[in-house]
């Protein structure tokens with residue numbers, strides 16, 4: 147196992163489309179994934195894509211810590227709110243399909259753009275599909291933070307960083323310089339923002355950078 151160096155915005159590997167993995171069961175993919183998982187944990191992040199560690203292959207790893215999902219979303223999805231975490235997942239050659247037209251904005255951050263955050267619109271609900279290390283198909287429906295996270299990570303495989311998804315740069319900035327909305331009396335949207343921001347600013351609590 148090894149901690150890998152994370153590429154930061156500006157490095158060309160982050161802008162290049164990654165190549166499909168021919169054999170998900172190949173030993174070098176297992177080594178890559180092991181190192182990515184260790185690197186992600188060390189960085190307190192929620193997700194990591196292979197190009198972020200200078201490897202141009204279509205591999206992502208991610209997990210959704212329990213606090214990231216609102217129970218209502220899980221009830222809507224018919225899932226058990228007691229199991230509102232997504233365990234560490236390895237997806238090789240992932241594909242995404244939006245479910246419905248609904249989008250929502252929330253703040254994102256990225257391990258390749260340390261210390262910064264910006265508001266990005268994403269599909270609320272998606273279906274995603276990919277292979278695990280055994281070559282078995284993983285297919286899930288996701289919504290909310292889970293869906294956002296997978297969209298963010300898959301963008302990395304196409305050479306897209308979240309600022310490229312922003313409508314403008316007015317909400318892009320250093321986390322430390324930006325005012326965190328308070329959830330207590332806020333409208334639903336603002337409460338979402340607060341939760342998202344809290345997660346992005348403190349990976350140990352809620353989620354972390356991706």
Ligand code: NI
Nearest residue numbers: 256257258356
């Ligand atoms: Ni990222």
